[in-house]
Amino acid sequence: MELGLVFLGSSAAVPTRNRGLPGIVVVYRGSLVLLDAGEGTQARLVLAGLSPLKIAAILITHLHGDHVFGLPGLLQSMAMLGRRSLLLVAGPRGLYGFLREVFRYTAWLPPFPLYVAELAPWEKLRLPNGFKAIAFPVDHGAVPALGYRLVEPPRRPRISLEKAKKLGLRPGPLFSRLQRGEPVVVDGRLIRPEEVVEEQPRTIIVYTGDTRPTGSTVEAARGATVLIHDATFTSNMAREAHEQGHSTARDAAIVASQAGAKILVLYHISARYDDPEPLLREARTYHPRVVVAEDLLSLVLRP
Numbered sequence: 001m002e003l004g005l006v007f008l009g010s011s012a013a014v015p016t017r018n019r020g021l022p023g024i025v026v027v028y029r030g031s032l033v034l035l036d037a038g039e040g041t042q043a044r045l046v047l048a049g050l051s052p053l054k055i056a057a058i059l060i061t062h063l064h065g066d067h068v069f070g071l072p073g074l075l076q077s078m079a080m081l082g083r084r085s086l087l088l089v090a091g092p093r094g095l096y097g098f099l100r101e102v103f104r105y106t107a108w109l110p111p112f113p114l115y116v117a118e119l120a121p122w123e124k125l126r127l128p129n130g131f132k133a134i135a136f137p138v139d140h141g142a143v144p145a146l147g148y149r150l151v152e153p154p155r156r157p158r159i160s161l162e163k164a165k166k167l168g169l170r171p172g173p174l175f176s177r178l179q180r181g182e183p184v185v186v187d188g189r190l191i192r193p194e195e196v197v198e199e200q201p202r203t204i205i206v207y208t209g210d211t212r213p214t215g216s217t218v219e220a221a222r223g224a225t226v227l228i229h230d231a232t233f234t235s236n237m238a239r240e241a242h243e244q245g246h247s248t249a250r251d252a253a254i255v256a257s258q259a260g261a262k263i264l265v266l267y268h269i270s271a272r273y274d275d276p277e278p279l280l281r282e283a284r285t286y287h288p289r290v291v292v293a294e295d296l297l298s299l300v301l302r303p
């Protein structure tokens with residue numbers, strides 16, 4: 001696929017028979033960006049048939065173990081597999097110290113260049129795959145926690161076939177020139193690109209990590225193609241969810257509909273839900289397009 005998501009793990013805090021710990025891969029033209037790296041992430045990458053060497057960046061939402069304990073093992077495997085290219089690892093305050101201590105006590109350093117970025121809320125970052133990332137603040141209690149809004153690079157503009165036909169333009173070399181922004185002449189008439197060229201919408205992927213429902217997520221998820229939101233419990237456990245810094249499926253759906261997100265993915269599912277149907281049912285009351293994340297589920301955004 002040209003652009004899509006692969007969910008490696010979808011559980012909250014503890015793995016179950018069917019769900020591993022958080023880890024999501026953004027696939028874009030053969031390059032991978034990993035969002036969170038819970039324990040077991042590298043084993044799931046193998047199951048998903050995705051090479052760790054294709055990972056250009058890893059974005060960590062927060063330093064709770066279920067989101068970051070897979071990172072040291074993954075780095076070590078990258079080294080074993082012969083990685084030499086630069087890897088960007090970004091996350092909240094504390095990420096650098098976490099990695100430094102792991103490297104110190106395991107007496108090991110990655111043999112490839114590792115660039116670690118600690119991001120402040122609302123900090124912007126250009127990812128190696130060309131995506132623009134914005135780290136937004138979420139509300140997960142005492143631990144610094146960020147969500148990420150990822151915006152696809154500008155796409156090659158498309159020629160409107162309908163408009164082209166009206167102007168007597170046929171598909172061919174003139175199309176490419178117009179797409180490059182050059183005017184062309186057809187039957188003695190000058191046609192400017194803006195008469196036929198249309199911008200293509202960019203895909204926007206937003207991932208909250210662990211959070212209570214927050215206004216900052218609504219802001220960051222405006223117009224998102226996909227919002228992947230914490231949905232640890234159903235709303236009959238709203239009090240527990242909020243006390244622990246999490247959201248319910250209902251919270252996630254309300255945030256998604258306030259933000260105008262097209263697709264909502266319920267994520268970080270508590271081990272108490274063998275069957276995720278109750279989460280799905282309550283979210284669908286508030287949002288028309290809801291998916292519950294499953295391990296190794298692929299969400300194809302562009303084939």
Ligand SMILES: [Zn+2]
Pocket residue numbers: 012013064066067210268
């Ligand atoms: Zn978690």
Ligand SMILES: [Zn+2]
Pocket residue numbers: 062064140210
């Ligand atoms: Zn957490």
